[in-house]
Amino acid sequence: MVSQCMRSGSGFVVVLLSEGREVQEPSSQRKAGAVPFFGTGTLATISDFGQMKNGLLAITALGQERVKISDAEQLKSGLWCGDIEVLEQRGAPSEEDLEALCDLLGKLLAHELMANIRDMVEFSSAELVMNYLIMLMPMPKQQKQALLETDHLGLRWDGLRDCISLLEQKVNG
Known part of the structure; x- marks a missing residue:
């Protein structure tokens, strides 16, 4: 191949x-x-x-x-x-939400385990930032796939935010 x-x-x-x-x-x-x-x-x-x-x-x-x-x-x-x-993308997260997405991705990439991919990650669009977060976040494969299949970027961000909230709840007990 x-x-x-x-x-x-x-x-x-x-x-x-x-x-x-x-x-x-x-x-x-x-x-x-x-x-x-x-x-x-x-x-x-x-x-x-x-x-x-x-x-x-x-x-x-x-x-x-x-x-x-x-x-x-x-x-x-x-x-x-x-x-x-x-597949076409529709919609977009707000500027405030995009800033939060970029901030979260930046924090993840700062971890030492991310050193090998850090320089390859692009912050050039909301779609890319969300897709990197979906790839990197520890969540079940069905959730990752459902988010990837969501055509509307605003709805994808809402779903990603829900997953992040669930992860925070698990961490904080």
């Missing part, structure tokens, strides 16, 4: 798994024709690659647009292919 993407200049879609070994659910229970991942993901392009000391390939991928996947099928190689449709 990586070599094909590099040769053609195309991207690939990053999706959240809904079942399978990686999420500790047996794929043998999958219904015929069902896919083991959610139908909305992020189109990504490879910006850098190299070989690590252990021989594995390391890539840096940059997220682009949210996309909906249709007609997915698994190839003999094990890769999944399908059609994608770019």
Whole structure:
């Protein structure tokens, strides 16, 4: 996949798994024709690659647009292919809410565990900031997916704020 993407200049879609070994659910229970991942993901392009000391390939991928996947099928190689449709965003959080989003993301990125991604994070739009927060926040995969699938940015922020409040309640007891 990586070599094909590099040769053609195309991207690939990053999706959240809904079942399978990686999420500790047996794929043998999958219904015929069902896919083991959610139908909305992020189109990504490879910006850098190299070989690590252990021989594995390391890539840096940059997220682009949210996309909906249709007609997915698994190839003999094990890769999944399908059609994608770019999803439009609507609305926006208020300037005050955007400031709060950026502040929260900045605080998360200040943590030592975030040093390897800190320089790659962009604060250029409310959508990007929210998507980084969704990716980094410790919340169940279903909540992350529901937020990613929310087309209206104001509603996505409301949902993210609700998740943050629940996390604060758990921390503060």
